[in-house]
Amino acid sequence: xxxxxISVRGFRKRYGAAVAVKDLSFDVKRGEIFALLGPNGSGxxxxxxxxxxxxxPDGGQLSVAGIDPARQxxxxxxxxxxxxxxxxxxxxxxxxxxxxxxxxxxxxxxxPALVERLGLAxxxxxxxxxxxxxxxxxxxxxxxxCHQPRVLFLDEPTAxxxxxxxVDLHGMVRELRDRGTTVILATHDMAEAEKLxxxxxxxxxGELAAIGSPRQLTASGARRTRISVxxxxxxxxxxxxxxxxxxxARSEEGYAVYYSxxxxxxxxxxxxxxxxxGDALVDLRxxxxxxxxxxLEITTGGRx
Amino acid sequence: xxxxxHHFAYDxxxxxxxxxxxxxxxxxxxxxxxxxxxxxxAINPTFLAGMVPAxxxxxxxxxxxxxxxxxxxxxREAGVFRSYRINGVPAASIVSIPVLGTLVHMAIVSAxxxxxxxxxxxxxxxxxxxxxxxxxLLSYAAYAGLxxxxxxxxxxxxxxxxxxxxxxxxxxxxxxLMVPVSxxxxxxxxxxxxxxxxxxxxxxxxxxxxxxxxxxxPVPWGSAAVLGAGTVLSLGLxxxxxxxxxxxxxxxGRKMALAILAAAPYVAAALLG
Numbered sequence: 001x002x003x004x005x006i007s008v009r010g011f012r013k014r015y016g017a018a019v020a021v022k023d024l025s026f027d028v029k030r031g032e033i034f035a036l037l038g039p040n041g042s043g044x045x046x047x048x049x050x051x052x053x054x055x056x057p058d059g060g061q062l063s064v065a066g067i068d069p070a071r072q073x074x075x076x077x078x079x080x081x082x083x084x085x086x087x088x089x090x091x092x093x094x095x096x097x098x099x100x101x102x103x104x105x106x107x108x109x110x111x112p113a114l115v116e117r118l119g120l121a122x123x124x125x126x127x128x129x130x131x132x133x134x135x136x137x138x139x140x141x142x143x144x145x146c147h148q149p150r151v152l153f154l155d156e157p158t159a160x161x162x163x164x165x166x167v168d169l170h171g172m173v174r175e176l177r178d179r180g181t182t183v184i185l186a187t188h189d190m191a192e193a194e195k196l197x198x199x200x201x202x203x204x205x206g207e208l209a210a211i212g213s214p215r216q217l218t219a220s221g222a223r224r225t226r227i228s229v230x231x232x233x234x235x236x237x238x239x240x241x242x243x244x245x246x247x248x249a250r251s252e253e254g255y256a257v258y259y260s261x262x263x264x265x266x267x268x269x270x271x272x273x274x275x276x277x278g279d280a281l282v283d284l285r286x287x288x289x290x291x292x293x294x295x296l297e298i299t300t301g302g303r304x
Numbered sequence: 305x306x307x308x309x310h311h312f313a314y315d316x317x318x319x320x321x322x323x324x325x326x327x328x329x330x331x332x333x334x335x336x337x338x339x340x341x342x343x344x345x346a347i348n349p350t351f352l353a354g355m356v357p358a359x360x361x362x363x364x365x366x367x368x369x370x371x372x373x374x375x376x377x378x379x380r381e382a383g384v385f386r387s388y389r390i391n392g393v394p395a396a397s398i399v400s401i402p403v404l405g406t407l408v409h410m411a412i413v414s415a416x417x418x419x420x421x422x423x424x425x426x427x428x429x430x431x432x433x434x435x436x437x438x439x440x441l442l443s444y445a446a447y448a449g450l451x452x453x454x455x456x457x458x459x460x461x462x463x464x465x466x467x468x469x470x471x472x473x474x475x476x477x478x479x480x481l482m483v484p485v486s487x488x489x490x491x492x493x494x495x496x497x498x499x500x501x502x503x504x505x506x507x508x509x510x511x512x513x514x515x516x517x518x519x520x521x522p523v524p525w526g527s528a529a530v531l532g533a534g535t536v537l538s539l540g541l542x543x544x545x546x547x548x549x550x551x552x553x554x555x556x557g558r559k560m561a562l563a564i565l566a567a568a569p570y571v572a573a574a575l576l577g
Contacts, residue, residue: 052390054549077392084390088382090314092322097314102391104307143391 012059035193038203081149091129106147133160190292244269315405333363355427357508368447376455436512443504449538475501503527
């Protein structure tokens with residue numbers, strides 16, 4: 001059985017009369033990238049911050065690398081790395097000073113290669129206040145991983161980053177995972193979660209609405225695979241056309257759009273039909289439901 | 305170099321690098337010292353007898369009472385404490401290091417005041433240096449304790465400034481920095497005993513053997529005890545009320561009510577004095 005590094009059992013968190021999280025339970029295994037998804041106010045940040053030791057749970061049990069975050073925050077800090085969504089460093093602290101400062105508190109040597117890897121080499125002497133938002137987030141990530149934590153918490157890690165920086169960061173997170181670091185990621189970027197996460201949990205009103213791999217989550221939805229076809233003569237767009245039992249859903253910019261539960265069979269039927277009808281294929285696109293569509297289906301109750 | 309020393313070195317450097325700290329640590333107190341020295345030595349030569357402790361104390365108040373609370377409140381509001389917490393920086397370091405870093409800057413400023421005061425204006429120098437340093441350290445600690453406590457309990461930067469001014473302005477006017485407390489009307493002398501500055505001036509002047517106290521310095525143990533108790537109480541309350549995060553702060557009224565307990569030694573001094 002795979003080792004569970006993060007364990008959440010019946011976790012509850014409230015702020016005054018407002019209940020942020022109610023009876024949440026899930027596990028994250030060693031070396032897994034787990035995405036925590038949910039709309040604003042769903043309880044993601046409360047859950048993450050309680051796991052990080054920043055907030056006290058009102059009920060249930062939390063365990064991170066065998067440590068109760070609320071009881072042993074100092075011990076926990078040595079084992080986890082955190083890139084918070086809202087945090088800051090002193091404005092006058094330079095990149096080099098920040099790396100030295102936090103490496104010293106973590107009891108490890110400085111990591112100059114990390115600064116280089118995150119594209120901050122030319123900013124070593126720049127003060128935190130003079131860094132761009134993207135550079136500040138990269139510095140926060142460098143600090144979070146400088147002590148090679150067993151568990152890495154990333155809250156909106158790519159917010160404010162350009163495309164290249166996102167790709168670099170994703171590569172780095174995968175490398176960390178491959179070295180055995182457990183990563184828990186909160187993001188609004190469904191494409192990022194789908195690309196990076198081994199498993200994801202969708203929170204809704206403080207409860208776990210769905211959990212599984214991105215593939216499992218999308219497969220469990222009501223949405224079917226979308227097939228878009230463009231042909232030379234546009235025969236598929238003619239009214240009343242039926243192909244292999246699948247009715248034409250709509251036409252969109254010259255494409256005939258079908259939805260199918262059995263995309264392989266539908267595509268074969270379309271190709272055969274075109275051959276018989278004397279038309280030729282120009283373009284064919286098969287798009288399985290995305291995590292974003294599944295997320296919207298869950299969070300809006302299918303209204304999206 | 306261990307984490308505490310790294311943190312201390314960083315904080316000390318920031319005292320010069322950060323413009324607002326540079327202003328409050330050096331520029332404002334030293335410009336005030338040179339301007340006031342020129343003015344007061346011309347119109348009130350007796351001012352020179354207590355000039356060194358008075359101007360040193362003025363610098364302590366600028367740094368500890370006006371700057372320290374802002375540093376703490378701004379850092380907490382910006383989320384710096386959250387970053388510290390998740391990286392294992394202890395609360396004790398967050399509170400103590402700015403106090404110690406500021407102390408080193410204040411030692412430099414006091415040395416400038418002592419040397420320049422004597423050379424430029426002919427101000428009385430401390431004749432008992434260890435005593436003066438002890439008195440200065442105790443006085444700084446009392447103000448630093450209050451500064452830290454204000455930084456911990458103030459809900460935002462504006463509140464911190466307002467609370468600090470409640471102590472700062474009466475300290476300048478009634479605390480014996482400009483005019484000896486003995487020259488104030490009786491009722492104001494009582495009020496002056498509520499202020500740390502009054503006790504700090506007594507202790508620094510007497511222990512340092514400055515001016516008229518040089519001949520036969522009566523040791524003001526009562527004032528020293530008041531400053532000591534005030535320091536312990538304010539730092540203890542700051543530790544008790546410390547919050548990592550503005551969002552998780554306790555109700556402001558309760559915090560403020562507890563913080564006011566730090567005034568107990570000064571109230572006792574006013575009632576008994």
